[in-house]
Amino acid sequence: MTFELIIPLLAATVQSGTPILxxxxxxxxxxxxxxxxxxxxxxxxxxxxxGFIAAKFTxxxxxxxxxxxxxxxAAASIHGIVCLLFQGNQVxxxxxxxxxxxxxxxxxxxSYVGQSAPGFSPxxxxxxxxxxxxxxxxxxxxxxxxxxxxxxxxxxxYLFSTRHGLGVRAVGENPSAARAGGLSVSLYRWGAIxxxxxxxxxxxxxxxxxxxxxxxxxxxAGRGWIAVALVIFAFWRPGRAVxxxxxxxxxxxxxxxxxxxxxxxxxSLLLMLPYxxxxxxxxxxSWKSGKSAAPAALGVNMKPTE
Amino acid sequence: xxxxxxxxxxxxxxxxxxxxxxxETKVGFxxxxxxxxxxxxYAHDQGRLAVESMExxxxxxxxxxxxxxxxxxxxxxxxxxGFDVVFATSFGYMDPMLKVAGQFPDTVFMHxxxxxxxxxxxxxxxxMYQARFLSGMVAGxxxxxxxxxxxxxxxxxxxxxxxxxxxxxxxxxxxxxxxRVVWTKTWYDPATEKEAAKSLxxxxxxxxxxxxxxxxxxxxxxxxxxxxxxxxxxxxAFAPKAHLTAPVWNxxxxxxxxxxxxxxxTWKAEAAWPGMETGIVDLAPFADMVPAxxxxxxxxxxxxxxxxxxxxxxxxxxxxxxxxxxxxGVAADDKTLLGMTWFVEGVIGTTE
Numbered sequence: 001m002t003f004e005l006i007i008p009l010l011a012a013t014v015q016s017g018t019p020i021l022x023x024x025x026x027x028x029x030x031x032x033x034x035x036x037x038x039x040x041x042x043x044x045x046x047x048x049x050x051g052f053i054a055a056k057f058t059x060x061x062x063x064x065x066x067x068x069x070x071x072x073x074a075a076a077s078i079h080g081i082v083c084l085l086f087q088g089n090q091v092x093x094x095x096x097x098x099x100x101x102x103x104x105x106x107x108x109x110x111s112y113v114g115q116s117a118p119g120f121s122p123x124x125x126x127x128x129x130x131x132x133x134x135x136x137x138x139x140x141x142x143x144x145x146x147x148x149x150x151x152x153x154x155x156x157x158y159l160f161s162t163r164h165g166l167g168v169r170a171v172g173e174n175p176s177a178a179r180a181g182g183l184s185v186s187l188y189r190w191g192a193i194x195x196x197x198x199x200x201x202x203x204x205x206x207x208x209x210x211x212x213x214x215x216x217x218x219x220x221a222g223r224g225w226i227a228v229a230l231v232i233f234a235f236w237r238p239g240r241a242v243x244x245x246x247x248x249x250x251x252x253x254x255x256x257x258x259x260x261x262x263x264x265x266x267x268s269l270l271l272m273l274p275y276x277x278x279x280x281x282x283x284x285x286s287w288k289s290g291k292s293a294a295p296a297a298l299g300v301n302m303k304p305t306e
Numbered sequence: 307x308x309x310x311x312x313x314x315x316x317x318x319x320x321x322x323x324x325x326x327x328x329x330e331t332k333v334g335f336x337x338x339x340x341x342x343x344x345x346x347x348y349a350h351d352q353g354r355l356a357v358e359s360m361e362x363x364x365x366x367x368x369x370x371x372x373x374x375x376x377x378x379x380x381x382x383x384x385x386x387x388g389f390d391v392v393f394a395t396s397f398g399y400m401d402p403m404l405k406v407a408g409q410f411p412d413t414v415f416m417h418x419x420x421x422x423x424x425x426x427x428x429x430x431x432x433x434m435y436q437a438r439f440l441s442g443m444v445a446g447x448x449x450x451x452x453x454x455x456x457x458x459x460x461x462x463x464x465x466x467x468x469x470x471x472x473x474x475x476x477x478x479x480x481x482x483x484x485x486r487v488v489w490t491k492t493w494y495d496p497a498t499e500k501e502a503a504k505s506l507x508x509x510x511x512x513x514x515x516x517x518x519x520x521x522x523x524x525x526x527x528x529x530x531x532x533x534x535x536x537x538x539x540x541x542x543a544f545a546p547k548a549h550l551t552a553p554v555w556n557x558x559x560x561x562x563x564x565x566x567x568x569x570x571x572t573w574k575a576e577a578a579w580p581g582m583e584t585g586i587v588d589l590a591p592f593a594d595m596v597p598a599x600x601x602x603x604x605x606x607x608x609x610x611x612x613x614x615x616x617x618x619x620x621x622x623x624x625x626x627x628x629x630x631x632x633x634x635g636v637a638a639d640d641k642t643l644l645g646m647t648w649f650v651e652g653v654i655g656t657t658e
Contacts, residue, residue: 114344230593266658267489
């Protein structure tokens, strides 16, 4: 692989990492409040379909993108109803949400397969794009990628530097203490589930509005599961999530580019790379951190009367 | 959910067709993807519509049927409801269909792209490689970098044959043309297929061809401002500035002839592999970007293929290592074509 291929590779890395990054950030917010949501894949695909349909009918991709976020909220609210209202098992609810979301989106989306809708296209930022190296990688992307340059910082600031963010972390670490301190655990958790669902929906919409301008069944193709794994890899930190998402984006782009460059490695081996990396990442992060980085009350429901 | 929906569609359609006159020939189609995919199933459904317009025929279809046990159930359901002919249009339906064919000896079963058959089950396909060769000529004539990118689906003989025919076509008009192959291992995944096309664009390809059903690669070509060759059906709506032409399927006449022979009682199980002369494969209309002399040259070659004066795989044809695989002056037989697992010289990539 020669040097002039590195820059397009890194640019593609940023792009393929972006949908995963949105979803990972959403899951971090949710898990920080002590709620494990394994329904990321299902929520993403609902967002992808909602964004696509909205763009098709309104012709306004910005509006469609926001609506996709709210569709993500709506899908995530099912998880909230099951886990917060009825104290259901979070793992089962999340898995069911993935299956439900995928089936629901396929059912409604079948008639939209093969159509195209307006969406976002790359827009080079004047001056910044001329920076050697970094310019073509970071500043020749679509507007939804530019958003992700700010969002992780904002989420980090919210979680770690605001009073409200402290509340979210408190209900995730020790809900009883948080309650004793006067916080409403279920209100905070509702907020985290809906807010997280919003970003997961955006991640899905990135696929159907910017990555391509098409819809297809099973469009997310496992990216939601990668996001779940990345939260652990990121030790629940937004900054490390950026690093992890780009690592995966890079591997996904690399395997196709290795083929294009004429490598003689079997393509089946190259296609395994992202999944191999998932396993390595999980082994690495559990060895490195154990369970210490996870919110202490992750996955534990709290009855309103306890 | 998908299974439930498939069942719902079947039962509704069967309910409707059952109430019609008893003498009608009932024809069922089983598709692997939604018919709106602009690709493989869309092309088959266009063929179904041609059958639907025939006298005394009703048709119905089930889309998005996964290969495997679900397919067996859907095919069996159609046979049980008294369908006269069932077309199953994906390779993975072969074994399920063979099994059902044994249970319903009075129903005619037709399987696309496979190789197994029985008393009442035939198989069929079209010589798509002929149209691939012609589209390769267009790509070879239009490329300036002499690098043509090919987003390929799965490394199976059908796809490899198409890539080889495409490369031979490109080389027939441009001896320096090379074809770079990227496998996605998908039939319909717009995001991955677009990314594959982009990776080919990054290594200097200025014409993109594809085997998958999604228009993702077409989008990538248009965004980069280069040319593309579609597949399955005319994909120009997705990339009007890039799309030059496309090798396309035209199943209508063939399906109509099969249904006709069933109505006449002359149908016999066979392995049919018709070519361009029957119109089953063709080229989509040329875009204005293709200069008139290139169009004329390709049309002339097409006429020769239709007349049987020339064929695509005529030796000497060498593999990537320069070894002669098809000897000088010899036309490859169908067995060689159906079992093709090597790339011709000038293709960059691996079949593994």
